[in-house]
Amino acid sequence: MIDDVLEIGKVKFKSRLLIGTGKYADDSIIPAVCDSSESQIITVAMRRVDFNATTENVMDFIPKNMQLLPNTSGARTAEEAVRIARLAKAAGCGDWIKIEVISDNKYLLPDGYETIKATEILAKEGFTVLPYVNADLYIARALVDAGAAAVMPLGSPIGTNRGLKTREMTRILIEEIKLPIIVDAGIGRPSEACEAMEMGADACLVNTAIATANDPVKMAKAFSNAVKAGREAYLSGPGAKSNLAQASSPLTGFLTEGQ
Amino acid sequence: MSFYNICAQYDEECLKEQLASKTETDVKHTLAQEQISPEGFLTLLSPAAVPFIEDMAQKAHKLTLQHFGRTITLFTPLYLANYCTNRCVYCGFNTKNKIYRSQLSYEQVESEAKVIASTGMKNILILTGDARAKSSPEYIKACVEILNKYFPSVSIEIYAMTEQEYASLAESGVDGMTMFQETYNEKLYPVLHPSGPKHDYRFRLDAPERSCKAGMRVVNIGALLGLDEWRHDAFKTGLHAHYLQSKYPGVDIAVSLPRMRTHVGHFEQTCVVSDTEMVQNLLALRIFMPRAGITISTREKAEFRNNIMHLGVTKMSAGVSTEVGGHAKAEDDSDKSAQFDISDTRSLTEMCEAISSQGYQPVFKDWEPIFGTL
Numbered sequence: 001m002i003d004d005v006l007e008i009g010k011v012k013f014k015s016r017l018l019i020g021t022g023k024y025a026d027d028s029i030i031p032a033v034c035d036s037s038e039s040q041i042i043t044v045a046m047r048r049v050d051f052n053a054t055t056e057n058v059m060d061f062i063p064k065n066m067q068l069l070p071n072t073s074g075a076r077t078a079e080e081a082v083r084i085a086r087l088a089k090a091a092g093c094g095d096w097i098k099i100e101v102i103s104d105n106k107y108l109l110p111d112g113y114e115t116i117k118a119t120e121i122l123a124k125e126g127f128t129v130l131p132y133v134n135a136d137l138y139i140a141r142a143l144v145d146a147g148a149a150a151v152m153p154l155g156s157p158i159g160t161n162r163g164l165k166t167r168e169m170t171r172i173l174i175e176e177i178k179l180p181i182i183v184d185a186g187i188g189r190p191s192e193a194c195e196a197m198e199m200g201a202d203a204c205l206v207n208t209a210i211a212t213a214n215d216p217v218k219m220a221k222a223f224s225n226a227v228k229a230g231r232e233a234y235l236s237g238p239g240a241k242s243n244l245a246q247a248s249s250p251l252t253g254f255l256t257e258g259q
Numbered sequence: 260m261s262f263y264n265i266c267a268q269y270d271e272e273c274l275k276e277q278l279a280s281k282t283e284t285d286v287k288h289t290l291a292q293e294q295i296s297p298e299g300f301l302t303l304l305s306p307a308a309v310p311f312i313e314d315m316a317q318k319a320h321k322l323t324l325q326h327f328g329r330t331i332t333l334f335t336p337l338y339l340a341n342y343c344t345n346r347c348v349y350c351g352f353n354t355k356n357k358i359y360r361s362q363l364s365y366e367q368v369e370s371e372a373k374v375i376a377s378t379g380m381k382n383i384l385i386l387t388g389d390a391r392a393k394s395s396p397e398y399i400k401a402c403v404e405i406l407n408k409y410f411p412s413v414s415i416e417i418y419a420m421t422e423q424e425y426a427s428l429a430e431s432g433v434d435g436m437t438m439f440q441e442t443y444n445e446k447l448y449p450v451l452h453p454s455g456p457k458h459d460y461r462f463r464l465d466a467p468e469r470s471c472k473a474g475m476r477v478v479n480i481g482a483l484l485g486l487d488e489w490r491h492d493a494f495k496t497g498l499h500a501h502y503l504q505s506k507y508p509g510v511d512i513a514v515s516l517p518r519m520r521t522h523v524g525h526f527e528q529t530c531v532v533s534d535t536e537m538v539q540n541l542l543a544l545r546i547f548m549p550r551a552g553i554t555i556s557t558r559e560k561a562e563f564r565n566n567i568m569h570l571g572v573t574k575m576s577a578g579v580s581t582e583v584g585g586h587a588k589a590e591d592d593s594d595k596s597a598q599f600d601i602s603d604t605r606s607l608t609e610m611c612e613a614i615s616s617q618g619y620q621p622v623f624k625d626w627e628p629i630f631g632t633l
């Protein structure tokens with residue numbers, strides 16, 4: 001079998017689980033989480049990174065072999081997101097950026113319009129842009145045109161652990177959008193990540209569910225297994241689901257009888 | 260319409276009656292809901308909810324974990340001046356109190372900033388008394404410019420300003436404002452604030468909204484618990500926060516829960532808030548507003564602060580001095596001109612250790628000041 005890899009921009013990854021760095025009780029657990037998750041891409045909020053830190057910093061705990069995905073959390077407009085992306089690059093965090101533009105602090109839902117604007121600007125500047133958006137076909141199409149490297153629809157609002165509430169809309173994105181679809185936000189349980197993968201999502205990003213588990217290292221492993229299981233199920237082509245029972249005594253059998 | 264109109268719907272008598280009418284069944288029903296209405300919030304604040312405090316704690320803990328993880332953001336206040344033209348009867352800076360008054364020069368601001376920054380602190384909250392003539396908006400702006408060199412986040416807790424003044428401070432790098440209404444009881448308010456600009460209840464009540472309009476990133480409100488029946492003030496604080504969060508979704512709305520402390524001067528508290536009541540307030544607020552920041556200051560004792568980390572708190576002060584220039588000053592030089600006595604005197608390092616030992620991570624930096632950086 002040909003190697004099944006996730007390709008974003010021009011980079012290939014074996015793992016289809018992306019993880020985060022927020023919400024841990026202690027950043028020193030991050031290397032162990034990276035290890036057990038087998039993840040190769042890790043997102044970090046620029047607002048939390050202290051570039052002048054004399055003491056420990058979250059960046060010190062990120063394994064060097066991982067693809068760093070700085071995010072623009074805290075940005076309320078495209079302009080702010082662009083500034084944060086440039087800042088991350090200038091600070092040596094590379095040119096991958098996860099765009100998060102949120103101007104609703106009550107539900108933390110992403111602003112599609114501003115996200116598209118930021119994606120366009122940053123993609124032109126050579127960034128590998130991964131925008132976090134609502135599972136909306138029009139936004140996703142605009143992001144493709146804007147030069148995004150992947151589309152990251154939410155499963156449910158950030159931090160809610162509610163699972164894949166956007167199932168139908170995400171399924172449409174999987175069908176229609178040729179870029180990798182990475183389900184981001186809201187995934188609370190490995191079974192939900194598995195479901196997204198089984199449906200054909202290219203990857204899942206999980207932070208809260210791992211970081212706030214009683215045993216984050218073990219939970220990271222569980223997610224790793226779930227994402228693999230879901231991917232394998234998808235690749236193996238699950239039997240078609242049908243709402244109609246396959247009658248053992250068909251009503252139209254007479255049409256073919258005797259042929 | 261301003262929050263004033265909403266607040267005015269709940270007079271003290273009707274609140275009293277409503278709180279007393281809540282039953283255990285109401286509490287159970289409220290706790291079973293995913294989203295709590297203002298009515299439900301009142302239920303959780305009522306005496307009927309006291310026996311359910313553990314259930315509330317479990318729910319509040321889960322919600323906080325989901326939204327904030329195991330993290331506590333740290334900040335420290337910096338007192339720029341203690342001149343004040345008001346006569347808040349409960350405050351040590353009251354214009355009638357004979358205390359040593361001073362104001363930091365720009366050089367002193369810089370040296371205070373250096374001392375604080377050397378501890379690793381990144382979030383600073385600047386405070387002044389209410390004396391426009393002394394601590395003018397221009398003076399505050401100039402101090403902010405100095406502090407911006409040392410701290411990614413600078414917020415203000417000063418006198419109520421106009422929308423334009425807030426906008427100008429936001430532009431100069433202030434990212435948050437704190438405004439305590441002290442008490443929402445409109446009849447009691449003028450009694451506690453007999454003279455000075457703070458006497459104007461309505462101007463103060465609308466200040467958080469003006470700062471939301473002016474583009475402040477974080478707006479933090481609160482009542483000083485112990486001035487009036489705490490349940491009334493707690494309810495109105497929550498309603499106020501809810502009003503602001505719904506009307507200004509781009510602003511991070513946070514709530515502080517300060518309890519009355521001893522200070523220079525003589526104020527007899529009429530309503531003492533017990534630890535259990537403080538916790539009930541905190542839990543009800545967290546359940547009502549799962550995404551709001553909640554601050555507990557060093558007014559509270561170290562042990563109490565350790566215990567409540569699990570209950571919904573997201574922000575704490577540390578390494579606090581409530582004296583003007585108190586950070587750079589040697590302890591022996593203290594002129595005893597603090598605004599109030601602090602209970603938790605732990606240093607920043609000790610505070611971080613305490614947070615870690617509770618299984619939480621102390622967060623220093625939670626904001627990147629992006630304007631003017633590139």
Ligand code: SF4
Binds near residue numbers: 350351354387388
């Ligand atoms: S509470 Fe503020 S306004 Fe009132 S006396 Fe104290 S410093 Fe002045």
